[in-house]
Amino acid sequence: KPVSIEEEMFSHILGVIEGEYGSVIKNASGEKSDRRLDIIAWCVQKKFLQQAMTLCTEWIPAILVEKKICYTEDEEVIEQCQERGDSGAGMRSWQQEFINSYGQVTESKEVKPPTIPVPEGDFRNASFKEMTNLLRTILSSGVRTRVEDLPPEMKQGVQSFFAAYDEIASKWQNYDLRQMGFRTRNTIIDRAITLLHPSPKKKFFHEEILRRLAGKSNEDIFTALGIDGRKCEEACAGKEPPSKKRRTAKKQESPEEKWLRREACYRRMLSGHGKLLMYTQKTTEEAVEFLRGFYFIRQGRNDTNHAAENAPTSRRNQGALENDRLEEEIAAYIEKLRKA
Known part of the structure; x- marks a missing residue:
């Protein structure tokens, strides 16, 4: 959305404030986080x-990481957080992506290999979905029986x-496949490597191909393997009928409900359960409390951004009271973060 003249001017003077104004910056010779x-x-x-x-x-995500x-x-x-931050419209820092979205984005987008057993027997006795599950299991395990x-x-x-x-x-067992322009001269494998987008910063060996391919979408797997999905679906028995779910309005979650969901994700990662991990030098409760405070500051910003500018007087008065509350919360949070 277009920024106001006030916001644009403020962004220009930030550097001057940070570099020159001793009355503003109590910790001019201290850490960057303290100056901010x-x-x-x-x-x-x-x-x-609004500017605060x-x-x-x-800034706070980077401060939470730095401290x-x-x-x-x-x-x-x-690297994952950097890529997601760079790909978004707002160009967020990797720390913003890490604090705001890490875990919930990974869990929701990652396609996990099936954990339920696939029925014994061939495709004539199974649905298309069961066969794609079996295909993923074969790829992720490397077992071809x-x-x-x-x-x-x-x-x-x-x-x-x-x-x-x-x-x-045998040819490329110890060869790093991430190199720009690298080709195995095998069309099928080169096509798969292209789909997997190996990072130029992290080593990528051939044994990762199967595991990572199994986690891609059906469309990507079929493209990599040169499979016609429609032919497979027609060959399978018990094809699932088209979904005819009624479109219902999605219930709007309250900020508290959203936080509880995000908090559960934070706690799971801080506890070391699963492969998605966060670390803290505080107790889990202390870390979660800092994350909670930041979450509701962000939520307050979103709420004020979506408020109508031409709201009636009663709502404007209510908004003024809400602003006072937010100012108190931010001031208290900043002091708490300063002492952390």
Whole structure:
């Protein structure tokens, strides 16, 4: 959305404030995080609430990471967050992506190999969905004993893929496949590597191809293996009928309900359960409390951004009271963060 003249001017003077104004910055010779907290506190004191909330949104994630209240040292996680931050419309920092979205984005977008057993027997006794589950299981495990159970189109694609995979396994066993422009000279494998988008910063060896391919969408798997999905679906028995679910308005979650869902994600990662991990040098309760405070500051910013400018007087008065409450919350949070 277009920024106001006031916001644009404020963004221009931030550097001057941070670099020159000793009365604003109490910790001019201290850590960058402390100087930024001084600026946010100054904005609150001067009633620049929108600017204070904007700076909280942009700066606090990096401060939480720097102070090791919630952080990671895993290069792959940092890289993932950087890529997501760069791909968004707002160009967020990796720390913003890490604090705001890490875990919930990964869990929702990642396609997990099936954990339920696939029915014994061939494709004539199974649905298309069950066969795609079996295909993922074969790819993720590398075990080929049930390739024969797949529909002919799937079976042919998988067999050709494994033949190509076996060919490169001996040739490129210790070769890093991430190099720009690298080609195995095997069309099938090169197509799969292109789909997997190996990062230029992280080593990528041939044994990762199967695991990562199994986690892609059906469309990507079929493209990599040269499979015609429609032919497979037609060959399977018990095809699922088209979904005729009634469109119902999705219940709007309250900020508290959204927080409870996000809190559960934070606690799971901070506890070390699963493969998605966050670290803290505080207790879990202390870390979650800092994350909670930041979450509701962000929520307050979203609420004020969506408020109608031409609201009636009664609502404007209510908004003024809400602004006072937000100012108090931000000021208290900044002091707490400063002492962390």
